Amino acid sequence: MCAMARPRKPLLSRDRIVDAARTLVDAEGLAAVSTRRLAAELGVSGPSLYNHFRTKDQILEAVADSVSAQVDLSMFDAPQDGAEWDWRAALHDWAVSYRAALREHPNIVPVLARGPGRRPAGLRLADAVFGAMVDAGWPPAQATSIGALMRYFVMGSALGSFAGGFVDDQDAYDPADYPHLGQAHLLADRQELIDDRAFETGLTALLDGLSTQYEHVVAATR
């Protein structure tokens, strides 16, 4: 009861803000995140957020990084005792985990797609895949390409459903204009199946193709 009521626990923290923002993005999309709305969700007034983040964009960056942090990277460690280091299997498992993390939070993908920037989990991810490919024997320039092209494919597959991009309305597909899209209105119903199959097909093709290149480029110089 003394007059100096100073230590009064802070209402906000960076973690609490990021958690609330991620929940809001997941539930209602990027457009629903305004500083006023987010603050209301946290029971404070809008400008309070600026005591913890410099801009709204940095809040979204932090949300993006918290999603990157969920990607499993364990398949890249353990230096493999002598045995042939199976980079192909590791790359496959990593891509599956990467896409799974993104698909759990698809609305934040446009922010993630801007690249790692200074986000620690994004940089850790880039570091892990590049290091693993170099360890596997890929020349550094090729390892960079692999990091990039895998990112293209995973980001593209998570950015938006392919099947869901087609409207669920037969009248939208006039056979005179689009002779081969007679069944396209059915895509929306089977979104997950269609996108999962396309991802696995593409990933297998990508890894098969890279294995061929590996034999030419790497195994040949051994």
Added chain:
Amino acid sequence: MCAMARPRKPLLSRDRIVDAARTLVDAEGLAAVSTRRLAAELGVSGPSLYNHFRTKDQILEAVADSVSAQVDLSMFDAPQDGAEWDWRAALHDWAVSYRAALREHPNIVPVLARGPGRRPAGLRLADAVFGAMVDAGWPPAQATSIGALMRYFVMGSALGSFAGGFVDDQDAYDPADYPHLGQAHLLADRQELIDDRAFETGLTALLDGLSTQYEHVVAATR
């Protein structure tokens, strides 16, 4: 002269609005496009736009479709007189043209990434690639997968530069945290080269892998 000055030519048209919007998006990004700003660029007041488009989003959709319309689809026509129809070469050329169109207008890619929806050029593109793959002998479900996975890869490669996603500042890459990113600060300087090489490497791998699948799935059943 006479008092009835009725026919007064309209100041605006859908095309003029779309052209101005595309120019603005290209020059200053999606965030710079506000209805007031766009209207000012066209010499009219903000609400005027609503005589030609129902929402701002539909203006952006129209910009996106005008970019889709620039993708070359000619490699998919001409039914090939008896000879083996080279779907692999067509797919390669199409992917290159697709990516080139997107890279000329990278800021609109997030809108394109929402899928074709009801956009005519987007639907034409989906129709062409699906029809060509079916003609080449792919079963419809596989042709759908190919349309999807190519879209993943091209969208991902156009959504943002891989190399440009890394900051141009050596201090951002502490060797203790990111042991393999010692050269990462150099990526920003060679953006185009690095992204072009990753795209070609990935596309070749993808097509090589699909060719292998084609032999198993299609040629075997002939």
Added chain:
DNA sequence: ACCTGAACACCGTTCAAGT
């Protein structure tokens, strides 16, 4: 140190009014 209300310069969109 952390939170607040008021304020500034913006938004997308609607609508009555003009021609």
Added chain:
DNA sequence: ACCTGAACACCGTTCAAGT
């Protein structure tokens, strides 16, 4: 039919003021 100004309900961010 097409354009306008005024208005509504929002934005992100700053800042002086409070504790």
